[in-house]
Amino acid sequence: MPETESLVQAPPPEISPDEAADLAAALFGVTGSARPLGSNQDLNFVIDDGVAPRLLKIANPATPAAELEAQSRAAARIAERSDVRVPMPHVFDDGTSVRAVELEGGIAHARLLDFLPGRTLSGSRYLSPAAIRAMGRLAASVDLALAGFADPGAERTNQWDLQHAPAALAALLPSVADTALRARLRSTAESAWRAVAVHAESLPQQVIHGDLTDDNVVTTDGRVPDGVIDLGDLGRTWRVGELAITLSSLLHHDGVDLPAALEAVRAYHEVLPLADAELDVLWPLLALRAAVLVASAHHILLTDPGNEYAAENLAHEELIFEAAVSLPLPVATELVRHAVGADAPPLRTPSGRLIRPRSTPGLLDLSVDSALLDEGRWLDPDAESELLRAATAEHPVATRFGEPRLTRSRPYAHDGPANVPLGLDFAVPEPVALQAPWDGVVDLSGDLVAGGLRLRLRGASDVVAGPVREGEVFAEVVDVVTISLVADGVDVPEFTTAALAPAWRPFVADPSPLLGLPPAAIRTSDAGRLLHRREEHVAEVQEHYFDEPPVMLRGWRELLVDEDGRVYVDALNNVTSIGHAHPLLVHNIARQWSLLNTNSRFHYPQIAEFAERLAGLLPDGLDQVFLVNSGSEAVDLALRLAQAHTGRKDVVAVREAYHGWTYLTDAVSTSVADNPSALETRPEWVHTVDAPNPFRGVHRDDPSRYAVDAVAEVERLADAGTPPGAFLAETLYGNAGGVALPAGYLEAVYAAVRAHGGVAVADEVQVGYGRLGHWFWGFEQQGVVPDIVAVAKAMGNGHPLGAVITTPEIAASYRSQGYFFSSAGGSPVSSVVGLTVLDVIQSEGLQQNAAEVGGYLKERLQELGTRHPLLATVHGFGFYLGPEFAREDGAPATEETAAICDRMRRLGVIIQPTGDFQNVLKVKPPMVFTRESADAFVDALDRVLSTGW
Structure with a gap:
């Protein structure tokens, strides 16, 4: 030395x-x-x-x-x-x-x-x-x-x-x-x-x-x-x-x-x-x-x-x-x-019985997808003990060894939960004697020690210390006992995280066989294997969020839960407008499906009621409803109606927008984030105008110029003998990140198009249905009334549902194209879904919640921007917000935004980028989003901006 x-x-x-x-x-x-x-x-x-x-x-x-x-x-x-x-x-x-x-x-x-x-x-x-x-x-x-x-x-x-x-x-x-x-x-x-x-x-x-x-x-x-x-x-x-x-x-x-x-x-x-x-x-x-x-x-x-x-x-x-x-x-x-894939084998459970056969328990399922934990019951701090008590009313029960317990998961945590049990709970309706499964010594802590193993009992009664022989009674369980079988000399916790569980397995054995139960099937993560299966058979262009996506198994309100019981705040999902797994929606869908679900050409009450409710949400004159399955179908049908009504194919669309994947909607979609060749591959009948972005665009110094230029383009087309049949735009610039259009923009462009015989088409697929808080429809924020409205996403809370609402004259024009039919659009179940969503939005005050909590969220995000210059501005209203990231020179912070989203996911918040530069967060959560979730979102973002991504 x-x-x-x-x-x-x-x-x-x-x-x-x-x-x-x-x-x-x-x-x-x-x-x-x-x-x-x-x-x-x-x-x-x-x-x-x-x-x-x-x-x-x-x-x-x-x-x-x-x-x-x-x-x-x-x-x-x-x-x-x-x-x-x-x-x-x-x-x-x-x-x-x-x-x-x-x-x-x-x-x-x-x-x-x-x-x-x-x-x-x-x-x-x-x-x-x-x-x-x-x-x-x-x-x-x-x-x-x-x-x-x-x-x-x-x-x-x-x-x-x-x-x-x-x-x-x-x-x-x-x-x-x-x-x-x-x-x-x-x-x-x-x-x-x-x-x-x-x-x-x-x-x-x-x-x-x-x-x-x-x-x-x-x-x-x-x-x-x-x-x-x-x-x-x-x-x-x-x-x-x-x-x-x-x-x-x-x-x-x-x-x-x-x-x-x-x-x-x-x-x-x-x-x-x-x-x-x-x-x-x-x-x-x-x-x-x-x-x-x-x-x-x-x-x-x-x-x-x-x-x-x-x-x-x-x-x-x-x-x-x-x-x-x-x-x-x-x-x-x-x-x-x-x-490195060199795991040691798990600790083996020696043969032996801790209880007599007549006391063999049933299994209590506390896993992520347990039906016992539906409707948010897993969030109750007492859920685990209450379920154990209820399950033992007539016979003994045991929990599962090594399986993540959802009852131990909580929202808003930046780290994965310690919810993987390294033992199990054994609960009884009446006292059960515990017998030594093998020869050993019961020490002063009440553990049975033998052959390098420690049978750890927490909650046992009448424990007798000293040497015991196999089959000899040495303790009793009166209510609940936690049983662990661990390597002697290793300090093993009762619970660990899913990430650390593999490291503990060589030091803990499964106690299930000691109770007469089969060995627990220790679940290993399915994320990589499942992703491989998905990529083998799902077309590559049908992308998924994140490079290393978590496997989601459960949703509740604005929360998502993955296979390990990790809870995420869903700040992204405008599809689930009334929240994940809404009990009323679950009930109404099951009930209607048990009665009838068929194609929409049959006659049944639900379609009439739903169409009536939809028409009642629009200004007078917009009272004809077409029911379809998606936003792409809705915008596609809206354009077909416009072309049929005006006899013109030419359409004016706004750049940097996405409207769908069908032939017509793809033709008018100009977002290079969704299609890098979008502008170069437009058909000749599609004419585009500048994105009216007051923050990042050609007229950011004078946003009123966007309307002037768009009107000029309409006039140019009319002078050239090709007046547009339709002007199509999102009423709040959703794809760009919730960017509000300049004041008076739609009023000016709608008027110019109508002056030459065209119609105004409002794409409300993302921003409509109360999401903006102060307005049910995005066009209300602009003080205009369109001729055709396309809506989807929020209508079905994840069920495929969309609609086009227009005037009787325009609806009748479709006859020149034949007749309209959508098998599942407006089916009995789809109509019930749509009605239930509207009922919940109204009865639970979700539009008002969007105004109040969305306003609070925007204020917090704006304050965050005063401390973190990368957060340059916050677009939008209600629950359609767009925090935009830019570097010191104003350039879009594209790479930074992608990395921020990945780190936010690791901190338990699901968010994604949007916009042509992919530098805006699309904050469009379920409309049940709470102030607590808003705080969790902003606090996580604050941590990311403070400590890096």
């Missing part, structure tokens, strides 16, 4: 920026200003000569020149053998890169290196999964490049070499004044070292970077690192130490929990497979690294109190340490193994 003094670094030399600039000029012939960078043991200065900045590194006087030359040669090796960017040193004619510097404290050595463009990942900001995986790949790529590298300067001893962690801690721990912290650091290190020592002789060794951390990687795109800097800890040691160091540096970043950080391990393993022994020591080495980091920071601050860099890092290093010890070492190691 090395002398402890050699493992404690001295304070860095003291050199001012002016002195550093002079040294750069004298030693390397580079003149320019010097700007200091932080470091624990060296001095780093950026030398800016106005052409290409360089990095002047003045090493700690304790660092010999040979080590620095080794670093220079290692950098060249990495550059030659990988695609990792590294700062190349200035090399003199004699092949050396180091020059001596005389200081007050002795001789130090300096080098001049290229300064890599970009920024490091320093700090505590969020790291995306892509960034974490890139960290793992970088570490593996550097290790591959340095494999076989030999240099005398790399044969060194330093405090960061994890081979010497015990000696380093022996030297550093006396500097930790906090007695309790010092004891925790020592205890953690001793346990970790015991786990490492078992494999020490078999661990592969080579020269490694030694400090490949968030501080020492560089990213050019601001998100994913592609370069490595600072080889100051280069040395020959255990190869896996590289990954342990890299992994530790991720754990203090916002939102990076253990499963997220282990993406780096998976990525490393894909490039450079880890040996079994390396998998077993990785987490213990990380724990050692964390202990050394904390102890070293205390030592630096004791010997160099003014070191602000070390003081700032201490807070991060304490977070790293807490994360490192948040799981027992064996469990954390199994999490590592799970990350």
Whole structure:
């Protein structure tokens, strides 16, 4: 073991920026200003000569020149053998890169290196999964490049070499004044070292970077690192130490929990497979690294109190340490193994019976899709106990082992719930004796211990401590007992998260067979397999949200729940206008389907009532209703009606709009986000006008010009002998992000079109039906009345339903096209759905809720924009809002918006981008959205904008 003094670094030399600039000029012939960078043991200065900045590194006087030359040669090796960017040193004619510097404290050595463009990942900001995986790949790529590298300067001893962690801690721990912290650091290190020592002789060794951390990687795109800097800890040691160091540096970043950080391990393993022994020591080495980091920071601050860099890092290093010890070492190691697909087998349940056969329980289903938890019952804090009590009215019941319980899930949490039971509950209507399933000893805690297993009983009565024989009664359950079967010596919680559950399974066995039940079928995530099946058979162009979409199994009001019981706020779903799984809608659909559902050419009361209700929502004269199945069909039919009525094919449409996927609706859709070739592939009868966007458009300085230009286009077409038969527009610019049209826009354009015999078509598919709060229809906000109205989405709450409402004269014009028929449009069930949705909107005051809660949400978002300049403006009204993101120069923040949406999903909020630049959030939640959900949405967005995406 090395002398402890050699493992404690001295304070860095003291050199001012002016002195550093002079040294750069004298030693390397580079003149320019010097700007200091932080470091624990060296001095780093950026030398800016106005052409290409360089990095002047003045090493700690304790660092010999040979080590620095080794670093220079290692950098060249990495550059030659990988695609990792590294700062190349200035090399003199004699092949050396180091020059001596005389200081007050002795001789130090300096080098001049290229300064890599970009920024490091320093700090505590969020790291995306892509960034974490890139960290793992970088570490593996550097290790591959340095494999076989030999240099005398790399044969060194330093405090960061994890081979010497015990000696380093022996030297550093006396500097930790906090007695309790010092004891925790020592205890953690001793346990970790015991786990490492078992494999020490078999661990592969080579020269490694030694400090490949968030501080020492560089990213050019601001998100994913592609370069490595600072080889100051280069040395020959255990190869896996590289990954342990890299992994530790991720754990203090916002939102990076253990499963997220282990993406780096998976990525490393894909490039450079880890040996079994390396998998077993990785987490213990990380724990050692964390202990050394904390102890070293205390030592630096004791010997160099003014070191602000070390003081700032201490807070991060304490977070790293807490994360490192948040799981027992064996469990954390199994999490590592799970990350690379090398899971240990689950703990086996020995044969034996805890109860007599007549007491064998039934199973109580508390899973995500349990019918017992319908209608939001899972949100009741007492639901679990009440369901257990109700189920045991006549016979014993048990819950399922290892299955996520929805009763343990809650909305608005930024992390996944601890809802996976590592045991089960056994409830009885009358007392049941518990007998020893095998020989063992009942200890003072009431647990039966035998053969390395602990049968843990919580809530049992009349427990008899001492030795017991198989079949001997040693306790009784009077009400409910929680039963766990765990590895003795491992502190197993009653519940864990779905992400951590695989790591616990080698330490917990299924108690179900002890109760006479079949072993629980432990569910593994279906997300990847299901996505593969979907992509195999669902056409590729039929896209899904998110690259790694969660599997959704349940909805309730404005909440969605995935297969793991993770609850999300649905801020996106304008289809489900009255909320997911509305009980009245569920009941009315089931009842009508049990009576009659057939095609709409039969005569039944529901279609008449629904059409009457719809017509009553429109201004006088708009009283003829066509019922269809979707928004695309509704807009398509509206255009066909316009063409039939006017005898003209020409249509004026607004750019950046989307109206549907049928032939006619696609022809008039001009959103390049939905079709990059939209403008170039329009038929000759489609004429477009500028998107009337007051914030981002050709007339943002004078939005009234949009109407002038649109009217001019109508006049131009009329003068050319092709007056438009129709003008089609969303009445609030939904596809662009809820952008309100300039005042008077529709009034002017409608008048111009009508003056030449055309008709005005209002696309209300997204924005109508009370969503705007202050108005039931979007056209009301503009103070106009269209000739044809197309509506869908909100009408059916997810059931396929759409409608076109127009005048008797225009409706009659369709006769020239034949007759109209839609099999399911307006069917008995569809009509009941439509009627129920209207009833709920009225009876529950959902339009008023959109006005009040939507207004509150917009105010909060606007306030957020005052603190986060990226949030440039907030469009829209009610529950159709569009927060728009723009960079400092006003350019659309497209990439940022996509990343923000992904991080919001990871924080439990479902949101997506919209608009031609995909830089606007489409905030159009179910109209039952509450203030609590609005706060959860804004708070999550605030966290994202504050800590990164």
